[in-house]
Amino acid sequence: MKTANFDDRIKRSKSLLRFAAPQMFYPLAGTFAPWCLAVAAVLTVLGLWIGFFVAPTDAQQGDVYRVIFIHVPAAWMSMFIYLVMAFWAAVGLVLNTRLSFMMAQALAPTGAMFCFVALWTGALWGRPTWGTYWVWDARLTSQLLLLFLYLGYIALTQAIDDARRADRAGAIIALVGAVNVPIIYFSVQWWNTLHQGASVSLTRAPSMASAMLWGMLVMALAAWAYTFAVVFWRVRSLILERERHTEWVGAELAAHEGRA
Amino acid sequence: MLGPFFAVMRRDLLLAWRGRADVLVTLAFFVIVVCLFPFGVGAETNQLRAIAPGVLWVAALLSTLLSLHRLFAQDHADGTLEQLLLSPEPTALWVLAKIAAHWIVTGLPLVLVAPGLALLFDVGQGVLGVLTLSLALGSPILALLGAVGAALTLGLRGGGVLLALLVLPLFVPVLIFGAGAVDSELGGTGAAAHLLLLGGGLLGAIALAPFACAAALRIAME
Numbered sequence: 001m002k003t004a005n006f007d008d009r010i011k012r013s014k015s016l017l018r019f020a021a022p023q024m025f026y027p028l029a030g031t032f033a034p035w036c037l038a039v040a041a042v043l044t045v046l047g048l049w050i051g052f053f054v055a056p057t058d059a060q061q062g063d064v065y066r067v068i069f070i071h072v073p074a075a076w077m078s079m080f081i082y083l084v085m086a087f088w089a090a091v092g093l094v095l096n097t098r099l100s101f102m103m104a105q106a107l108a109p110t111g112a113m114f115c116f117v118a119l120w121t122g123a124l125w126g127r128p129t130w131g132t133y134w135v136w137d138a139r140l141t142s143q144l145l146l147l148f149l150y151l152g153y154i155a156l157t158q159a160i161d162d163a164r165r166a167d168r169a170g171a172i173i174a175l176v177g178a179v180n181v182p183i184i185y186f187s188v189q190w191w192n193t194l195h196q197g198a199s200v201s202l203t204r205a206p207s208m209a210s211a212m213l214w215g216m217l218v219m220a221l222a223a224w225a226y227t228f229a230v231v232f233w234r235v236r237s238l239i240l241e242r243e244r245h246t247e248w249v250g251a252e253l254a255a256h257e258g259r260a
Numbered sequence: 261m262l263g264p265f266f267a268v269m270r271r272d273l274l275l276a277w278r279g280r281a282d283v284l285v286t287l288a289f290f291v292i293v294v295c296l297f298p299f300g301v302g303a304e305t306n307q308l309r310a311i312a313p314g315v316l317w318v319a320a321l322l323s324t325l326l327s328l329h330r331l332f333a334q335d336h337a338d339g340t341l342e343q344l345l346l347s348p349e350p351t352a353l354w355v356l357a358k359i360a361a362h363w364i365v366t367g368l369p370l371v372l373v374a375p376g377l378a379l380l381f382d383v384g385q386g387v388l389g390v391l392t393l394s395l396a397l398g399s400p401i402l403a404l405l406g407a408v409g410a411a412l413t414l415g416l417r418g419g420g421v422l423l424a425l426l427v428l429p430l431f432v433p434v435l436i437f438g439a440g441a442v443d444s445e446l447g448g449t450g451a452a453a454h455l456l457l458l459g460g461g462l463l464g465a466i467a468l469a470p471f472a473c474a475a476a477l478r479i480a481m482e
Contacts, residue, residue: 093475148429155425159416168479169412173426176408176472180430183461187433191440 022099022239023248029232036229043222050215058212067125068212073220075118077227078146081111085153086178089171099235101167102242104174105157106234110227112150119143138189145184149177163242264349265357272361275334282330287369290323294377305382312381313391313442320370320399321431325424327366328406331358332414332477345481351474359407359470367399383442390445390455397458398438404469405430411476434461 019025051069058065085107092100122140123133134140156173160166243249276283297315298308335341344354374395375388383391409427413419441454 145429145432148425152422152426152429155422156412159413159418159422165479165482169476172408172472172476172479173412176405176430179468180433183433184429187436191436 020097020099022102022243023246025099026236026239026252029236033229033232033236036225036232040222040225040229043218043225047215047218047222050211050218055211055215056209061129064125064128065212067121069215069219071118071121071125072216073223074114074121075143076220077223078111078115078118078143081107081114081227082146082149082174082181083178085111086174089174092167093171093175098167098242099239101171102235102238103231104171105167106231106238107227108150108154108157109234110230112147112154114223114227115143115147115150119147138185138191141188141191142181142185145188146181149181153177261353264347265353268344268354268357269361272358273364276361276365283365283369286323286327286366287373289326290319290370291373291377293319293322295380298381308381309383312378312383313439313446315381316374316378316391316395317398317435317439320374320395321402321428321435323370324367324399324402324406325427327362328403328410328423328427329413329420331362331407331410336414336480341477342481345477351477352470355407355473355477356466356470359403359473362407363400363403367403371395371399384446387442387445390451391442393455394438394441394451394458397455397462398434401434401458401462401465402431404465404473405434408469408472408476411473411480414477414480434458437461 019028047069051066055066055069057063085104088100088104088107091097092104119140122143126135127133153170153174157166157170160169240249240252294315297311301307301311332341335344345351347354371392375392378388378391406423406427409423409430412426413423416422437454437458441451441458444454445451
C-alpha cells in the first residue's frame, strides 16, 4: 500500500527531481536515446566529411594529421566522462540515490572505450610523425593510467555481487581516482614531456585552420551525443536488472512481450 | 583520544611479532626481486647504477602490494573488524593505527635494507641517504593508499589481483617522485624538490586516506 502511494506521488510530481526515481527515468531515457543516436550519426557523417574532404592538408604533417578528428574528441571525452562518473559517484554517496550509482556504472565502459580509442589513434598517428608507436610522454602516460583507473573501477564493480556494496565501493574508488588524476597528470608532466602543446585552448586563438577546428568540434559533439545515447541505453538495462522485483518492471516487461 | 590509537597499534605489532615469519617473507621478496634484475638486464655496472633507484622503488612497491591483503583479512575473518567498527571510537583513528603498525612491520624493514641493496648496484654512497629518505617518506604513502584498496576488496574473489589493478595506477606519482629524488641527486640538481613533494603527499595521504579507508570498511562490512 505504501509503495502504491509513493508511486502515485512520484507520477503526479512536477519537480524535475522526480526523474531521480529509476521508475521515472526509465521511459525518459528510452525517449531520448534514439534521438541522441540519430544526432550522433548525423554529426559523425558531417564531421568526418569536413575532416576528410573540406579541411586543408596540413603544411607539416600532410594528411596524417586527419586522425585528430577522432583522436582529440575521444581524448576529451575520456577525461570528461571520468569527471562525470566521479560526480555521480559523489552524488550517490551523499544523497544515497540509486540512479546516480547506475549512471556512474553506465558511464564507465564508454569512458574506457574512448580512452582506448584515443591511445590507439594516437599510436597510429605517432608512427609516421614521431617515428614510433609509443613514447613515455606525459600525456600518453596519463591517458594510459586513466585507462587503468577505468578498468579498476569496472573490475571492482563487477567483482562484487551485492549491488549496494558494488555501487558504494565503486564510488569510493572513482573518487579516490578523481583526487589522484591531477596528481598523476602533473607528476608525469614533470617526469617527461614531448607531446605537442594543446592546439585548442579557451584563452587564446586556436593555432589551426577554421575548417579543421569545425571538423573537430562537430566530431566532439557527435561523441557527446553518442555517449548520451549509449549511457541512456545502458542505464535502462541496469534499471531493469536492479528493479526486476518491482511491479512496474513486471508490467513493463509484460507490455513489451505483448507487443513482440 | 590517542588511547585507542596506541591500543590498536600495540595489538597489531604484538600480533605481527608473534608471527614473525610472515613479516620476513615480505622482506625476502623485496631482496629477491631486487637481486633478479641484474640477471635480467645484464651485470654491466654503469647500467645497473642507472637503473638502481627505479629497481629499488618498483620492488618496494610490489612488496607493499604483496603484503597489503594481510592488513584487514585476518581481523575480517575472526570478526575483530566488526567489533572495532561497532566500537564508539572514531573509525579513521584506529584505521590509521592499523596502517601505521602495518607500515612499521612491512615498510620500515624495506627502508632499512634498501641502502645495503643499493650497494649491490654500485650506487654512490653520497646518495644512499636520499634513497633511504625517499623510501621513508614514500612507503607510508603506499601503505595508506593501498589500505583503501585493501578495504574495498576485502573478502572478494580474486581480491589480490583486483587490489593490484586498483592501487598500482595510484602508486605512479609516488614512484616518479621517489625514484626521481635519487636521480636528481645523482644529476646534481638536488633532491629537495622531490622530497618536499613526497612529504607533502604523505601529509595529504595521512589526512585523507584513513577516512576513505573507514568508509570503504563500513561498505564492506554492511
